Amino acid sequence: MTFIDQLQAATRDNASLLCVGLDPDPAKFPAHLKNDASRIHDFCAAIVDATADLVCAFKPQIAYFAAHRAEDQLERLVAHMRRAAPGVPVILDAKRGDIGATAEQYAIEAFERFGADAVTLSPFMGFDSVEPYLRRHGKGAFLLCRTSNPGGDDLQAQRLSSVAGQPLLYEHVARLAQGPWNLNGQLGLVVGATYPAEIARVRELAPTLPLLIPGVGAQGGDATATVRAGLRLQGDAITGPIVVNSSRAILYASAGDDFAAAARQAALKTRDQLHAARIG
Numbered sequence: 001m002t003f004i005d006q007l008q009a010a011t012r013d014n015a016s017l018l019c020v021g022l023d024p025d026p027a028k029f030p031a032h033l034k035n036d037a038s039r040i041h042d043f044c045a046a047i048v049d050a051t052a053d054l055v056c057a058f059k060p061q062i063a064y065f066a067a068h069r070a071e072d073q074l075e076r077l078v079a080h081m082r083r084a085a086p087g088v089p090v091i092l093d094a095k096r097g098d099i100g101a102t103a104e105q106y107a108i109e110a111f112e113r114f115g116a117d118a119v120t121l122s123p124f125m126g127f128d129s130v131e132p133y134l135r136r137h138g139k140g141a142f143l144l145c146r147t148s149n150p151g152g153d154d155l156q157a158q159r160l161s162s163v164a165g166q167p168l169l170y171e172h173v174a175r176l177a178q179g180p181w182n183l184n185g186q187l188g189l190v191v192g193a194t195y196p197a198e199i200a201r202v203r204e205l206a207p208t209l210p211l212l213i214p215g216v217g218a219q220g221g222d223a224t225a226t227v228r229a230g231l232r233l234q235g236d237a238i239t240g241p242i243v244v245n246s247s248r249a250i251l252y253a254s255a256g257d258d259f260a261a262a263a264r265q266a267a268l269k270t271r272d273q274l275h276a277a278r279i280g
């Protein structure tokens, strides 16, 4: 099953456009786990168990594991996800981008070591830095396009005067991903929920690509505006998929021992908000 097939099936089976982001910070764990980096796996596994039937994807962010020398816990966590949520795809948020030979190693890391179904990439170094991931047939790759942070404007909103029609940089990335770079239909784009007008523009340029949309929750992105701008439906069929990520607002919905139950409630509320915003 390809990443796209998995995403479609999980979106349908869990009636969900929500991706729970796994950004474990031991300083924010409940008292019995607090500041204990050896319990990162256990904290995240409890979140996975509490939300497995509410999500279309999980998105572990590699920095939160690597910073605590917890990559082995991420490996175990993905194995746990396969058991607890076998139909839910795993998007490794690594934002890699390097020359082809090094990208090949990063692809091995993402897909073989961590067993991810998709990965996030920076397109800044060009097509040869993306191509090694595309050799993994069936795996997905989301290119950073119009990111959720305010500084995204610094480069992504610059006009490319040398390209016909003078698009903005993020528009150019969207066109490349929908067109010539998408050799085997594996590409998607990262677009921030904090910029709904840009989500709509990206959707115009890339009508069928899956959009990974972080920024709902802690960053204040509007769930309804996100769905209206990004999701494309024909009747009940999704022709332009979206994966809406929320991390901190779900992981740390409670600082108490009830953190997993609170995470479930927060995920349920967001899942239902996203679902209600669908326009058939």
Ligand SMILES: O=c1ccn([C@@H]2O[C@H](COP(=O)(O)O)[C@@H](O)[C@H]2O)c(=O)[nH]1
Pocket (backbone or CB within 6 Å): 021, 023, 061, 093, 146, 147, 148, 149, 190, 191, 192, 214, 215, 216, 217, 218, 219, 245, 246, 247, 248, 249
């Ligand atoms: O444009 C982007 C790309 C990636 N992210 C990542 O998504 C989550 C967001 O976490 P929240 O706690 O829901 O704010 C995090 O892992 C970022 O690294 C993003 O925010 N924006």
